[in-house]
Amino acid sequence: QVQLVESGGGLVQTGGSLRLSCIASGRTFSSYTMAWFRRPPGKEREFVARISKSGGSTYYIDSVKGRFTISRDDAKNTVDLQMNSLKPEDTAVYYCAASLWGFTAPHNTYAYWGQGTQVTVSS
Numbered sequence: 001q002v003q004l005v006e007s008g009g010g011l012v013q014t015g016g017s018l019r020l021s022c023i024a025s026g027r028t029f030s031s032y033t034m035a036w037f038r039r040p041p042g043k044e045r046e047f048v049a050r051i052s053k054s055g056g057s058t059y060y061i062d063s064v065k066g067r068f069t070i071s072r073d074d075a076k077n078t079v080d081l082q083m084n085s086l087k088p089e090d091t092a093v094y095y096c097a098a099s100l101w102g103f104t105a106p107h108n109t110y111a112y113w114g115q116g117t118q119v120t121v122s123s
Helices: none
Strands: 004-007 010-013 018-024 033-039 046-051 058-060 068-073 078-083 092-099 117-122
Touching (some): 004 092, 018 092, 033 078, 046 068, 046 078, 058 068
Antiparallel strands (some): 033 046, 068 078, 092 117
């Protein structure tokens, strides 16, 4: 089992940047595919980005490609999301999630979740 804690959210103007970080407990962090999801105000939670167990593969939703970068540091048990060129539509609560399944596994395999961190982008 793994526990996840996010940090780094906040208020930023359009075009600004934020870096979210998620730290995981436990000694088997490298066993998990890691991902970031978000829940915009009044909407359902949606997938944002994921990174493979090795860190060698990443995948993003189209709306954040070229602006967001997911990375992991297994020595520190962290997964980060660097967000650049932020837009008001990026406003959401962002969640870190972990799955023991492989890189292409369905989103319902993410069994471990953090508590979320708020990102607000002002226009």
